[in-house]
Amino acid sequence: MNDRTAPDDHAIVVDLGFGDAGKGVTVDLLCSGGGYGAVVRANGGAQAAHNVVTPDGRHHTFAQFGAGTLAPGRPVPTHLSRFAVVDPFALAAEAEHLSSLGVADPLSLVTVDRRALISTPWHAAANRARERARGRDRHGSCGMGVGETVAYSLEHPEDAPTVGDCASPAVLRRKLDRLAERLASVLSGSADGGGGATPEPRPDPDACLAAYRAFAERVRLVDERYLPRLLARTPVVFEGAQGVLLDEWHGFHPYTTWSTTTAVNPLALLAEAGMAGRARRIGVTRTFATRHGAGPLVTEDAGLTERLADRHNRTHPWQGGFRVGHLDLVALRYALEATAGVDALVVTHADAPARLGRRLRWCVGYELADGSPVRIAPGSSPDLARQARLTGLLGAARPVLEPVPGDAPDAVSDALGLPLEAVFSGPTRADAHVRVRRAPRVGALPRRLPAPV
Numbered sequence: 001m002n003d004r005t006a007p008d009d010h011a012i013v014v015d016l017g018f019g020d021a022g023k024g025v026t027v028d029l030l031c032s033g034g035g036y037g038a039v040v041r042a043n044g045g046a047q048a049a050h051n052v053v054t055p056d057g058r059h060h061t062f063a064q065f066g067a068g069t070l071a072p073g074r075p076v077p078t079h080l081s082r083f084a085v086v087d088p089f090a091l092a093a094e095a096e097h098l099s100s101l102g103v104a105d106p107l108s109l110v111t112v113d114r115r116a117l118i119s120t121p122w123h124a125a126a127n128r129a130r131e132r133a134r135g136r137d138r139h140g141s142c143g144m145g146v147g148e149t150v151a152y153s154l155e156h157p158e159d160a161p162t163v164g165d166c167a168s169p170a171v172l173r174r175k176l177d178r179l180a181e182r183l184a185s186v187l188s189g190s191a192d193g194g195g196g197a198t199p200e201p202r203p204d205p206d207a208c209l210a211a212y213r214a215f216a217e218r219v220r221l222v223d224e225r226y227l228p229r230l231l232a233r234t235p236v237v238f239e240g241a242q243g244v245l246l247d248e249w250h251g252f253h254p255y256t257t258w259s260t261t262t263a264v265n266p267l268a269l270l271a272e273a274g275m276a277g278r279a280r281r282i283g284v285t286r287t288f289a290t291r292h293g294a295g296p297l298v299t300e301d302a303g304l305t306e307r308l309a310d311r312h313n314r315t316h317p318w319q320g321g322f323r324v325g326h327l328d329l330v331a332l333r334y335a336l337e338a339t340a341g342v343d344a345l346v347v348t349h350a351d352a353p354a355r356l357g358r359r360l361r362w363c364v365g366y367e368l369a370d371g372s373p374v375r376i377a378p379g380s381s382p383d384l385a386r387q388a389r390l391t392g393l394l395g396a397a398r399p400v401l402e403p404v405p406g407d408a409p410d411a412v413s414d415a416l417g418l419p420l421e422a423v424f425s426g427p428t429r430a431d432a433h434v435r436v437r438r439a440p441r442v443g444a445l446p447r448r449l450p451a452p453v
Contacts, residue, residue, distance in 0.1 A: 007035045007235045010279040012266045014342065015243035016335040018291040020322075021284040022348035022424060024050030024067040027239045029422060029429045031068030031076045037234025038077045039066025040227070042265040044241025044257070045085030045119055045146040046094075055430040058101045064091050065106065066239050069098060075109055079236075081227060082115040083265045085146045086163055088215035089121070107218045114164030114221050118212070121203035122179050123148040126186045147258035152179065166216040169209055176205050228273035238266035238279070245331060250338035250378045252394060253387035255295025262339035282421055283342035285332060286349045287408045288360060289325040296394035299325030299363045299401070307359070308352060326401055327362040327408070329415055330376065336416065338378040344421035347409040351425045362411075365400035 011030055015021045027039060027050070041048075041064065050062040054070050062069070064086065068076030080086055095106040103109075123145030130148070153160035161179065165172040180203070187202065230236065240261060245251055247261040263281055270279055288308060291297040305324040336342065353360050366374035374397045379386050404411050409423045422432045 007033075007280075010231065010235050010238065010266075010270065010275070011036070012238045012240070012263050012279050012281045014240045014261070014263055014281065014283055014339055016245075016283045016285045016332055016339075016342075017243045017289060018245045018295070018297070019241075019243040020049075020290050020292060021243065021286050022346065023240060023284055024052045024062050025348065025424060025427065025429065025432070026282065026284050026346045026422070027067035027237055028052045028054075028070060029432050030237050031066075031071040032429050034073070035235060036068065036076060036237050038079050038230060038236045039068045040079045040081055040230075040236050040238050040266070040269070041066060041084045041241065042081050042238050042269060043083050043259045043261055045144070045149070045259075046087035046090035047144045047146050047257075048241040050239070050241075051427070053427040055428045060097060060101060063094055065094055065098065065110070066237070068237065069103060069106065069109065070101065075103055075106075076237075077109045077111070079222075079227060079230065080110065080112040080116055080163075081265075081269060082113040082224075083260070083269075084113075084116050085119050085149050085259075086112060086116045087119040087144065087146075088166070088212055090144070091219075092211075092215070111220045111222050111226060112163050113227070114162065114223055116163045117149050117153055118161040118163060118166065119145045119149040120161060120176065120179065121145075121208065122176070122183050122187070123152065125201070125203065126183045129186050150258040152182075156182070163216075163221060166212040167221060169213060172212060173205065173209055176208060180205070227269060231270065231273045231275055238263075238269075240266075244335040244339050247338060249382045249384075249387070251387065252296050252391040253384045255293070255391065256387075263342075264339075280344070281339070281342040282344055282346055283336065283339070283418070284346045284348065285327075285412065287327055287347060287352050287412070288349065289328045289331065291323045291325075293321075296391055297323050297325050298331070298366060298394055298397050299328045299399045301325050304356075304360070307356060308349075326360060326399065327404065327412070328399070329362055329364055329412075330366055331363075332412075332416060334376050334378065342418065345409075345413060345416065345418045346422050346424070347412060347420065348424040350409050350423045353404065353408045360404065360408075361401040362404050363399040364402050366394075366397040367400055368396055369398070 013023050013026050015023050030036060046063045048063045050067050052062060052067050052070055053059045066078035098106040127145040127148040159175050159178050161172060161175045242257045242259060242261045244261050246257045248256055248258055270276055289299050300323050308324045368374060374393060376390060409420055413420045422434050424432050
């Protein structure tokens with residue numbers, strides 16, 4: 001990431017944890033150097049929460065807009081690809097906040113693939129109803145209906161509402177009516193063990209149709225020819241959502257997202273455009289592990305959760321609490337395998353070790369109560385039963401912790417054998433130190449770090 005030097009290739013930004021590592025600030029830094037013509041969203045939807053704080057103090061939590069929108073000089077446009085799940089209501093609210101921060105006509109910066117799915121209020125209501133019905137076994141959903149949208153499209157592909165339907169009110173109304181009918185039992189609180197629960201409010205179809213029509217008139221809807229032309233014209237940043245450890249196939253089932261969070265989707269879009277291999281992959285990690293919501297976090301430490309409270313990641317009514325643990329090299333190696341590697345690392349929250357002294361350590365292995373080692377590796381094909389077994393195994397594992405040797409970002413770079421792209425010691429692009437890439441030190445791996453199996 002050489003400031004003010006035009007990039008030669010596209011960039012793919014992936015989070016190597018459970019999310020919240022700093023994809024937003026990374027994309028903001030990339031776009032602040034100029035040269036990138038757009039930010040492309042290639043997974044997830046309005047449940048994304050990428051916080052960007054500008055050097056002048058403005059703050060925005062990016063969900064569907066790309067995190068280059070607040071780049072200095074000019075906003076970087078956003079393209080929502082066919083892999084994105086689009087929520088027009090949430091997009092309008094996000095545009096309103098960006099406008100209050102000085103972005104002129106934010107919706108004019110957005111193009112959307114007509115094939116992308118629409119996440120509706122019916123999907124969101126069904127998502128919340130199912131999550132309530134799980135009781136103590138909640139998955140930690142964001143409650144915004146993204147997973148419900150994908151699940152419905154797989155079960156009823158011909159009736160799944162898409163962005164293109166927003167310009168065809170009769171088609172969309174027919175699909176919405178069928179959607180409402182099929183989800184009626186869930187919304188009444190009678191499905192999936194939810195009998196007796198408070199029913200979800202029923203959305204108003206007429207109000208939704210009017211909003212979707214306005215969305216289609218304000219945002220440019222494009223077909224499959226648009227993105228290949230864009231990619232041929234200018235380098236772009238593919239901004240991933242969530243983290244690799246939440247991936248629908250490689251995450252720890254059932255505490256995952258209904259989305260491919262690795263580099264697979266950006267690579268597919270590049271291949272379709274005849275640009276396979278024309279991208280640099282950037283992995284993002286904090287100097288400590290985090291997880292928002294339920295699911296395994298082997299290095300979790302209640303003391304760190306208290307000491308490293310995050311002003312932008314609070315307890316969420318659907319996800320639950322924000323949890324913190326020691327830096328987990330085992331999980332990072334797993335994520336790197338799952339996403340088929342990266343070319344460089346961005347390390348955020350580099351100030352945390354200094355604030356904690358020797359309290360912050362890193363995990364170089366997992367073991368069971370009897371001391372036997374636990375090794376994990378991604379599967380070669382989608383197998384949710386296998387991933388569920390991994391979840392159980394991680395629930396029984398305990399971390400092997402050691403002091404971090406020296407400067408944490410350099411130590412992580414050496415341990416993973418990857419050069420550092422940038423290190424953030426604060427929340428803004430002005431807090432980023434852009435490193436000169438170097439070869440990692442030979443023999444710097446921690447002695448107990450398990451090899452992939």
